[in-house]
Amino acid sequence: MKIEIDEDRCIGAGQCVLTAGDVFDQRDEDGVVVLLDDSPAPEQHEATRQAATLCPAAAIALRES
Template sequence: MKIEIDEDRCIGAGQCVLAAEAVFDQRDEDGVVVLLDASPAPEHQDAARQAAALCPAAAIAVRED
């Protein structure tokens, strides 16, 4: 799995952090997503997929490599 984010699309809703805090965080100054792990371990992959599905701005892309 490979995760990519589009910071320009991010609206700072924080759904990604709530769904997968081991994979995503937010910048303090504007709430934009921060990718902590572009290739999460198997135990975090389902949460990362859920975060991508929940993102209201579709700023998270998940590639299944």
């Protein structure tokens, strides 16, 4: 799995951080998503998929390998 973030689409809702905090964080100044791990371990895939689904701005794109 590879993750791509579109920072321009991110609205800072924080659903990704709440769902997969080991993979995503937010910038303090504006709340925009920060990718901590662009290739998460298999045990993080489920939470990462859920975070992408919950993102209200569809700012998270996943590529399954």
